[in-house]
Amino acid sequence: MICSDMSRIVPLTITEVMPKPESVLMQMGVPRRAAVSSAVQSLVENAIEILSQYAAPAGVMTEISEKQFTIVYAGEGCNARDTPLEHIFPQARRLAVYALTLGEKISGKIAGLCNSGDVALGGALDAAASVAADNGSEFCEQFFYNLIAKKQPTIHDTCVLAYSPGYCGWHVTGQKKLFQLLKPERVGIELNDNCLMHPIKSVSGVLVAGAREINYFEPHWDFCEPCTTYSCLQRMKNLRVLAKQTMTEEDNVIRQENKF
Amino acid sequence: MSFDKKINFELASNSVIRGNDEDAAQLTQEALANGITAKEFLDFGLIPGMDVVGARFRDGDMFLPEVLLAARAMKAGMELLKPELSKSDIKPAGKVVIGTVAGDLHDIGKNIVIYMLEGTGFTVLDLGINVATETFISAVQQHQPHILGMSAFLTTTMPAMRQVIESLQKSNLREGVKVIVGGAPVTEHFAHEIGSDAYAEDAGTAVTICKRLARLDNS
Ligand code: B1M
Numbered sequence: 001m002i003c004s005d006m007s008r009i010v011p012l013t014i015t016e017v018m019p020k021p022e023s024v025l026m027q028m029g030v031p032r033r034a035a036v037s038s039a040v041q042s043l044v045e046n047a048i049e050i051l052s053q054y055a056a057p058a059g060v061m062t063e064i065s066e067k068q069f070t071i072v073y074a075g076e077g078c079n080a081r082d083t084p085l086e087h088i089f090p091q092a093r094r095l096a097v098y099a100l101t102l103g104e105k106i107s108g109k110i111a112g113l114c115n116s117g118d119v120a121l122g123g124a125l126d127a128a129a130s131v132a133a134d135n136g137s138e139f140c141e142q143f144f145y146n147l148i149a150k151k152q153p154t155i156h157d158t159c160v161l162a163y164s165p166g167y168c169g170w171h172v173t174g175q176k177k178l179f180q181l182l183k184p185e186r187v188g189i190e191l192n193d194n195c196l197m198h199p200i201k202s203v204s205g206v207l208v209a210g211a212r213e214i215n216y217f218e219p220h221w222d223f224c225e226p227c228t229t230y231s232c233l234q235r236m237k238n239l240r241v242l243a244k245q246t247m248t249e250e251d252n253v254i255r256q257e258n259k260f
Numbered sequence: 261m262s263f264d265k266k267i268n269f270e271l272a273s274n275s276v277i278r279g280n281d282e283d284a285a286q287l288t289q290e291a292l293a294n295g296i297t298a299k300e301f302l303d304f305g306l307i308p309g310m311d312v313v314g315a316r317f318r319d320g321d322m323f324l325p326e327v328l329l330a331a332r333a334m335k336a337g338m339e340l341l342k343p344e345l346s347k348s349d350i351k352p353a354g355k356v357v358i359g360t361v362a363g364d365l366h367d368i369g370k371n372i373v374i375y376m377l378e379g380t381g382f383t384v385l386d387l388g389i390n391v392a393t394e395t396f397i398s399a400v401q402q403h404q405p406h407i408l409g410m411s412a413f414l415t416t417t418m419p420a421m422r423q424v425i426e427s428l429q430k431s432n433l434r435e436g437v438k439v440i441v442g443g444a445p446v447t448e449h450f451a452h453e454i455g456s457d458a459y460a461e462d463a464g465t466a467v468t469i470c471k472r473l474a475r476l477d478n479s
Contacts (some may be wrong), residue, residue, distance in 0.1 A: 023325075025325065028323065028325050029323050029324045030323040030324070030325065031265065031323075034323070036323075036325070036326070037278070037279070037326065039279050039280070039329055040279075040325045040326055040329065043325055043328075043329065044325065061441075088416070106423075110368065111367065113369070114368070114371040117335060118332070119328060119331065119332070119371050119372060119374075119375040120328035120329050120331065120332040122368070122370060122371065123324070123325070123328050123372055124325060124328070126368040152443045166414070171413055172415060172416055173416065186355070192363060192364060193416045194363035194364065194414065194416040195368075195414065195416050196363060196364060196365055196413070196414055196416070196417065199366060200365050200366060239293070259447075
């Protein structure tokens with residue numbers, strides 16, 4: 001596995017994390033394509049507008065070796081006995097740990113709205129900020145991919161996927177070692193004794209770059225049972241769609257080449 | 261146009277269901293100006309609307325943003341009723357002390373629960389986030405609520421809920437207060453294990469359960 005000593009600030013801006021109204025509605029439990037009133041629609045649009053004024057995204061990323069990540073992953077020894085990630089990361093081509101935040105001002109604004117009695121707008125803003133934080137993770141995936149692609153332009157079968165402590169059997173206390181290595185304090189993220197990040201709209205994890213197939217698994221572990229999100233299924237579905245698209249693009253190139 | 265009490269109540273209920281705070285406020289003003297008591301308007305105008313919202317939310321016919329707008333409309337009416345309600349000796353549905361446990365900073369879930377509880381007539385004292393065990397205990401001692409509510413966001417902060425319940429027992433306060441817990445990683449099983457009286461997975465359920473717990477306590 002290639003590993004360069006690479007630690008960098010991720011150039012995250014509000015543009016990259018801006019959520020779509022549909023995603024905010026889904027975050028608030030509204031099923032995809034469900035009809036909503038114009039009042040709900042404008043509540044969400046208002047929230048997104050406020051988000052654009054108050055969020056101050058910042059991220060940091062450090063490329064690490066498999067050996068280093070083995071230590072990070074082991075964390076405080078609290079992981080589930082068998083997890084998807086422990087099968088995935090040894091197959092990775094490159095790995096990086098990352099953390100990002102939307103900053104403190106947005107949480108202050110959410111709290112302010114709620115304290116002044118506008119929990120409707122506060123709730124919508126909270127949901128918008130949660131989606132934005134997730135979008136930030138996707139930006140980090142793309143950022144890492146682009147870094148790799150710059151040096152290796154022929155990496156069609158490679159994808160980058162983020163995994164976070166607190167998900168899929170990787171215990172949330174795994175953040176301790178991750179923070180020791182990454183030092184996200186430099187972008188204003190602190191970890192408390194209970195492994196809660198401050199500011200609250202923050203995400204931490206590992207970026208796994210490798211063949212798409214290494215990320216496919218069946219969610220049949222013990223810890224899957226109480227999971228409320230099953231977001232792994234959507235992530236795997238996205239990868240499969242991407243794989244199909246890439247194949248079609250490659251087919252087209254071959255077809256074009258054969259024409260001439 | 262003459263004032264029709266029945267129509268006013270019906271329109272008020274609908275304004276809550278539709279989440280229209282301006283209409284709710286206007287209809288409340290109209291009712292008060294026409295001699296309707298705050299209690300009557302609350303019981304036959306606003307609360308029936310909120311009851312419909314609660315039921316539709318439970319049945320999956322209404323979603324959180326709509327519920328929040330409904331609660332906002334309810335609140336707009338309640339604000340105008342408050343001065344009269346405080347003069348009369350109408351009892352609140354129950355008194356709740358609530359907070360996010362020590363080490364935890366997540367509060368939107370708790371805030372939504374509070375909003376819904378207040379919207380259905382509960383008096384709620386919000387202790388905020390990162391609330392120390394001792395703060396919960398002294399709040400129970402001082403305010404003698406029917407219900408103590410605790411919220412948590414991560415499994416690592418959930419043990420603080422157990423500590424609070426144990427401290428209530430040690431301070432001989434446990435018998436006098438019902439405990440309800442909630443938050444993303446909290447489960448019914450965990451609630452039972454730590455000796456909580458109840459668990460609610462969302463704000464709508466929390467309201468239904470708190471109504472039941474307060475009634476039990478009042479009897
Ligand atoms: C008193 O009586 C009561 C009764 C009912 C009560 C109550 C009290 N309190 C709440 N309720 C109930 O009623 C409320 C209203 O209906 C509800 O309140 P909630 O607060 O649950 O609901 C909110 C209104 C909306 N819901 C939420 O805001 C949480 C939704 C989920 C998907 C979620 C989100 C959105 C986020 N997260 Co994350 N996140 C998850 C959540 C999984 C899930 N499906 O719940 C959870 C909580 N997160 C988790 C994790 C691990 C993490 N998150 C993180 C980050 C994030 C985002 C920033 C992306 C985002 C916002 C976080 C925030 N605190 O604002 C990280 C931690 C952040 C931090 N600051 O430390 C991170 C650690 C991941 C990482 N390594 O980066 C998991 C915790 C697992 C654990 N072991 O503890 C998690 C369960 C997801 C999972 N794995 O399934 C009910 O719970």
